[in-house]
Amino acid sequence: MATANGSANLSQELLLSVAEELKLPLLQIARLVELGRLDGEVDLRTIEATASAALKLLDNYALGVRLALEPRELNLEPVSVASVLYDTGQQLDELAKSYGVSLELNVAGKFGTVMAHRQGLQAALTSLGAALIEALPALESRQLKLQLATHRSRYGIVAGLYADSDRLTDTALERGRKLHGNSRQPLMSLTHTSGAGIFVADTILKAMHLKLHASRHHRLYGLGTVLPVNNQLHFI
Amino acid sequence: MARILLIEPDQVLAEAYRQALRRAGHRVILCASAQAAIQMADEHCPDLIIVELQLVEHSGIEFLYEFRSYPDWQSITIIVHSQVPPSEFAANWPLIKTEFNIASYLYKPLTSLKELTEQVDAELAHSNIT
Numbered sequence: 001m002a003t004a005n006g007s008a009n010l011s012q013e014l015l016l017s018v019a020e021e022l023k024l025p026l027l028q029i030a031r032l033v034e035l036g037r038l039d040g041e042v043d044l045r046t047i048e049a050t051a052s053a054a055l056k057l058l059d060n061y062a063l064g065v066r067l068a069l070e071p072r073e074l075n076l077e078p079v080s081v082a083s084v085l086y087d088t089g090q091q092l093d094e095l096a097k098s099y100g101v102s103l104e105l106n107v108a109g110k111f112g113t114v115m116a117h118r119q120g121l122q123a124a125l126t127s128l129g130a131a132l133i134e135a136l137p138a139l140e141s142r143q144l145k146l147q148l149a150t151h152r153s154r155y156g157i158v159a160g161l162y163a164d165s166d167r168l169t170d171t172a173l174e175r176g177r178k179l180h181g182n183s184r185q186p187l188m189s190l191t192h193t194s195g196a197g198i199f200v201a202d203t204i205l206k207a208m209h210l211k212l213h214a215s216r217h218h219r220l221y222g223l224g225t226v227l228p229v230n231n232q233l234h235f236i
Numbered sequence: 237m238a239r240i241l242l243i244e245p246d247q248v249l250a251e252a253y254r255q256a257l258r259r260a261g262h263r264v265i266l267c268a269s270a271q272a273a274i275q276m277a278d279e280h281c282p283d284l285i286i287v288e289l290q291l292v293e294h295s296g297i298e299f300l301y302e303f304r305s306y307p308d309w310q311s312i313t314i315i316v317h318s319q320v321p322p323s324e325f326a327a328n329w330p331l332i333k334t335e336f337n338i339a340s341y342l343y344k345p346l347t348s349l350k351e352l353t354e355q356v357d358a359e360l361a362h363s364n365i366t
Contacts, residue, residue, distance in 0.1 A: 027249065028246070028252070031253075031349055034348055038256070039255070135292065138269065188292065189293050
């Protein structure tokens with residue numbers, strides 16, 4: 001019973017932040033259409049990217065709740081982290097262009113495969129990436145650049161998204177988790193929105209028995225997850 | 237032509253508001269954070285400020301506290317244009333409005349570009365700025 005209540009609270013808090021978050025793309029579309037009517041030229045590319053990002057957030061939210069409520073759906077398979085990051089970059093490309101953020105893929109090195117739920121991992125990274133893309137200009141970051149990168153740590157293979165902003169910290173993340181459901185802007189030092197993309201990523205990763213945390217990649221700061229290495233997979 | 241300082245953290249929305257205000261004949265200075273806004277206000281001496289309350293790191297309310305603490309900036313017209321519903325301030329709103337000398341509060345999801353520019357023009361006219 002305690003677990004059921006916990007899950008209900010989780011999905012309600014997450015639903016609230018997703019609902020708040022979705023106001024933004026709807027507002028953007030409404031204003032871009034209005035502006036287009038005044039100018040006689042509608043920015044269809046940005047509208048399409050905005051709508052598509054909003055739909056992805058909804059999909060990822062649904063996946064996160066489903067995996068949290070029904071762990072049996074969690075089918076693990078050998079996954080190449082580099083290919084997940086590549087696909088994530090493809091999914092985020094149009095949204096990044098709308099925000100003037102340049103995406104870079106840094107998957108140098110051979111890290112082999114890990115056992116993971118591919119769809120979940122990609123959904124988590126896409127949600128996280130979309131949230132960071134929206135947040136970067138508001139952080140007044142000197143460089144509007146987001147790097148999708150992987151590297152090896154002593155705990156496993158790290159997959160994450162990195163930027164030139166030292167506000168991407170575990171402290172900010174922990175504070176946000178505590179405020180989630182009680183504040184309209186729980187990740188105040190990271191984003192001006194409800195941070196739904198980050199919480200959706202957090203939920204999906206948690207359902208996959210992984211954790212979202214702050215990480216460094218060379219000189220950049222970021223958020224990501226550590227995927228445990230399965231030595232047997234190295235023979236595949 | 238009035239100088240308007242627009243404090244809007246969302247890049248896509250900021251660009252739409254900037255274009256609409258430009259069409260209405262104003263010069264728009266854009267910034268995304270409270271810290272940058274103080275610096276921009278110092279550099280550009282705006283006639284009117286439009287501010288979102290949900291900003292990164294320092295909120296719009298913190299910006300208002302600091303901005304209004306400078307004697308030279310006490311009378312500059314401020315419009316709050318926010319995604320925070322006014323109902324969330326409830327009983328505190330009259331106090332906040334008076335404390336920060338806020339000319340008007342526009343709830344962003346329900347304010348069209350036309351309504352925003354009309355409100356800006358009305359406030360500028362009220363302050364005798366054309």
